[in-house]
Amino acid sequence: MAKQPLITLSTNAKGLSFDRPTAIQIFSFVRDAIISMELLPGQMISETSLANQFGVSRTPVREALIQLSNIGFVEVLPQRGTYVTKFSMNKILEARFIREAIEVSVVSYLAEHVNDEIILEGEKIIAEQKLAADDNDPLAFQKLDDKFHQLLANSTEYARVAQVIEAEKAHMDRVRCLSLQEEEQFKRVLAQHTAIIKAIKSGVPDKAAKAMSIHLKDVYNVLKVIPQEHPEYFV
Amino acid sequence: MAKQPLITLSTNAKGLSFDRPTAIQIFSFVRDAIISMELLPGQMISETSLANQFGVSRTPVREALIQLSNIGFVEVLPQRGTYVTKFSMNKILEARFIREAIEVSVVSYLAEHVNDEIILEGEKIIAEQKLAADDNDPLAFQKLDDKFHQLLANSTEYARVAQVIEAEKAHMDRVRCLSLQEEEQFKRVLAQHTAIIKAIKSGVPDKAAKAMSIHLKDVYNVLKVIPQEHPEYFV
């Protein structure tokens, strides 16, 4: 390994706009490539090669890779190379723990400060998810799932809450790509989302907390079988 | 302003060791300078000036400042300058919310998985804090407070949990420097820490959660008066 062209992104060098910092654009680009498994866990990323592909110097590429290492998407080994991190069950569990802690607090907060707008919006998303499930459209379903959790995360006045949740969720999203979504799973998620909104509406924090906790524990049940199916992507 | 020497750190350029990356050392150095209020909120930080003081090039300094902007300690304004972020009550509230969410989950977890070692260590720290309070030694008391929360944060097998808590706590630590510690406050913190350990020992998660929640809400009570005393450091 580490011989053939290390990176072959499907987008060519011209994907950069001129009005935003190059480093940030490259960060987003590579992050998306990692989440979508275009760059595989364990794969090497060469600063020089990336720089050539984007038609820029190593400097912004390097800054982007440092950022990616901050969020645990790549690992920089000095004088050796930069590699896409493999999945680790421990990291997934960490992310799940933190997500549960914060999201549980958020829905508890929401139950105490009932907000009709958010409840209506949540119910709307659930309705759309029902349609996506009927159409058996996993991608649409996932996007709506993200939207649902983002709605809750953004419902506090604390922007950072949504940021931290998203950062942790990203690690689960990477793995989620490998999990094929079954119809039965759609139904469970739908029921759980419905229960969460209902609990918030009831105004009882503990009920909302419990509903969210159950939901996130169940999400993990889906993920935990993946290492056996794809051991090559795990440490 | 922004005329006289922008930065005058008390340590001279030779404080860098050769075996670790320069960028990381500078990051730690500047972070500590910000937490200790050696660099004041709103103050400008010049990449060039810092580089000269450390006797290095702009590159590692720049990377350090980018990292500091990630954790919200500085703000990089393109083509204008890099500034130490001012305090904002909203950011403190964000940090408190996230801390409470995670630390509550941690002690709940601990109550369910009772660990004698951690309880003993916690009680030991509390005993030392009692001595520090008797000696009226705020610095020692604070360090032990950090140690207490770190003990709990590190008690899960998830390293990231401690990392996230520390990252959020840092914003409260910055402000904490401005709060003069009174004897009466020592006593409250001691009682609260004792209650947390006792609740964990009892094995009832909800009790532990409540104890931690009370503690962190009270910490905020101490911080919330500071903007009035030091409006110049707030946005």
Place this chain on the structure above:
DNA sequence: ATCATATTTCTTGTATACTAGTATGTCAAT
């Protein structure tokens, strides 16, 4: 004196060159 407009001097962003450490392939000695 006041206002509009160059100009100069800051700043960060990016490109390039160089340093030093690491893996690897070659080849000789065992």
Place this chain on the structure above:
DNA sequence: ATTGACATACTAGTATACAAGAAATATGAT
């Protein structure tokens, strides 16, 4: 066949040079 030395081709870390933009300052007209 195995081992070890050494040359080579990588890597990331750092230094330096330049570009682009913003702000302060100087300049000149009114």
